[in-house]
Amino acid sequence: MKLKNIITLSLMIASMYTFAQDNNGFTRLPNQVQYKIYTPNNGAKIKLNDVITFNFTQKTDKDSVLFSSFTAGRPVTIAVQPSQNITDLMYFFPLLSEKDSALVKIPADSLFADSSMQRPAFFPKGSTLQFVIRIDKVQSMEQAMAAQQRLMDSLKTAEVNTLNKYIADNKLNPTKTASGLMYIITQPSVKSKPVAGDTVLVNYTGRTLEGKVFDSSIESNAKQAGLEQPGRTYEPISLTLGEGQVIKGWEEGLLLLNEGSRSTFLIPSDLAYGPRGAGADIKPFSSLIFDIELVKVKPAKKAQTATPAAKPAATKKPAATKKPAAKKTTTPVKKAPVKK
Missing domain, CATH: 3.10.50.40 (Chitinase A; domain 3)
Known part of the structure; x- marks a missing residue:
């Protein structure tokens, strides 16, 4: 990882902790995202390039569920990378440890800042998109690759x-x-x-x-x-x-x-x-x-090979003759062009 990315991430995380909790126990981040960690653990915090496996429920602030990996039975496994947008949660994962559970509230207004985007009725102004997250497993990239190889080997053997x-x-x-x-x-x-x-x-x-x-x-x-x-x-x-x-x-x-x-x-x-x-x-x-x-x-059609034209037989060079005198009445005739 580049030193610049490490410094940027460290400063971002440090600034996150400077925000005081509100009356409901939520902490507000610089990007206006609010979060509450329900089950804090004392394990090592998630780092960039760690591979995390987690389950989540995505819902509105009226508790209407949009998607749940818990229900689908398909946890998500991803490598933690620098955040690209407010919904990827990459800026939030480094605050968590393995087995942590949390609630994250993302301002819906930030999702539809572009006026060309159509805003659903269930995300009115001032509402939030919410994620309930549970971190099931944290691995280094090397551990994750080794585990994946063991899984593939076992499936192939089976x-x-x-x-x-x-x-x-x-x-x-x-x-x-x-x-x-x-x-x-x-x-x-x-x-x-x-x-x-x-x-x-x-x-x-x-x-x-x-x-x-x-x-x-x-x-x-x-x-x-x-x-x-x-x-x-x-x-x-x-x-x-x-x-x-x-x-x-x-x-x-x-x-x-x-x-x-x-x-x-x-x-x-x-x-x-x-x-x-x-x-x-x-x-x-x-x-x-x-x-x-x-x-x-x-059968495939085979391309026909062109047969080379036979070379003309060699002829003797005609003997030199005396050039006849030109007639004044003779009109010069153009020769037909020879194809090369």
Whole structure:
């Protein structure tokens, strides 16, 4: 952290403590934000670059709840940085310790100082936006990164164990590639295989290891699974291999299939949607199953190479002749331009 930022933050915090409490026990900060710490603790105060996990309720001063992470079950984890605006609370966190609870009141007038912003009726002049905050955990950046890595490692281990159990329970014998992709040919074909740059038509149904169908290009499969895909045209999808249009497991697996063949792909998360997941059905670190039919391969058009023109045969230089005398009546004729 730059020395300038440290000095600025220190002066800001020091100035905060110079404000006396009002009759209701609230302290007012220089930016007119008021706060009250309900459960002060004696632990170390939060510092810049600390990673904090906290829950909060956001409400009006009439106790109308706008959002609550307590109810949603999703605490917030962020790194403390210099404040950018009055609602980010970064100027307030350094007053707290782990396990502290507090009430913060932000003047609504400061939120709508820009006249172009539309002001909701529930924030009249003189009202406040309030945050009820509980600091659940404080970590240094190094501690937070180490904890995140341990969590990812444990989730990846759990994924591998779950996939292996699925294979064992279903008595499967897939072929495994160096990348970790596993596949089973369910309908072989002797037709040609695609190569990068080819366009392929593919029918598919995708499902989780728990059996949840999340996507299908086949109408009967989608209806059987109760999958709602409004406006979906049920037909093979078209994609060009090697252009990153699909997940890595598909890119690799489709190159292994012959036109007209069918296969089941078992795709680990690092060849699919990884630690982020996708949508409500594909959770982070989820291995996926795809039933694939390679309907058609359309080879890429190869650019034609131009054939160089043959060089003209060498001719002897004509012998020098006497230049005829020019006739006065002769009109000079322009030669046609020679294309170079």
